[in-house]
Amino acid sequence: MARIILYTGKGGVGKTSITASTAALMAEMGGKRTLVISTDPAHSLSDVLAMDIGPEIKEVDTNLYAQEISVNDAINHHWQELKGYLTGLFQSQGGLDPVSAEEIATLRV
Ligand SMILES: Nc1ncnc2c1ncn2[C@@H]1O[C@H](COP(=O)(O)OP(=O)(O)OP(=O)(O)O)[C@@H](O)[C@H]1O
Ligand SMILES: [Mg+2]
Numbered sequence: 042m043a044r045i046i047l048y049t050g051k052g053g054v055g056k057t058s059i060t061a062s063t064a065a066l067m068a069e070m071g072g073k074r075t076l077v078i079s080t081d082p083a084h085s086l087s088d089v090l091a092m093d094i095g096p097e098i099k100e101v102d103t104n105l106y107a108q109e110i111s112v113n114d115a116i117n118h119h120w121q122e123l124k125g126y127l128t129g130l131f132q133s134q135g136g137l138d139p140v141s142a143e144e145i146a147t148l149r150v
Contacts, residue, residue, distance in 0.1 A: 046063060048060045048063075057089055061090055063077075064076075064077035068103065068105035075104055075105050075106065076107070079107075079109045082112070084109040086109055087109065094109045096110065096114040116148070120148055124147070127145075128146045131146060
């Protein structure tokens with residue numbers, strides 16, 4: 042059975058430290074395959090783990106994996122899929138014609 046543990050709280054209270062420590066403990070003592078994920082745009086998981094962690098899942102140690110979610114990276118990977126969904130939604134719910142719906146669902150950066 043998979044278990045998800047979330048740590049939240051105000052800035053600087055030790056979320057990242059406790060998260061990384063819990064993950065390391067689970068991987069080592071529990072022998073569970075453990076993925077530690079940072080969703081903070083200002084990641085510090087790399088510093089805590091003393092290893093470059095990026096948006097792709099990286100193996101850190103036996104049973105221990107880490108990932109720093111990047112919103113930009115996720116948008117680049119999934120925008121075509123989301124765009125298709127939004128285009129359909131704008132047509133079915135917004136009553137837009139296909140060309141207008143696709144135009145509105147186009148991401149401009
Ligand atoms: N139990 C602890 N005792 C003393 N200092 C700690 C403890 N846990 C973390 N720290 C220190 O407190 C600082 C903040 O820790 P950490 O980065 O884990 O917090 P955070 O809640 O993730 O912060 P942020 O909100 O900026 O992401 C760091 O310098 C860390 O070394
Ligand atoms: Mg943190």
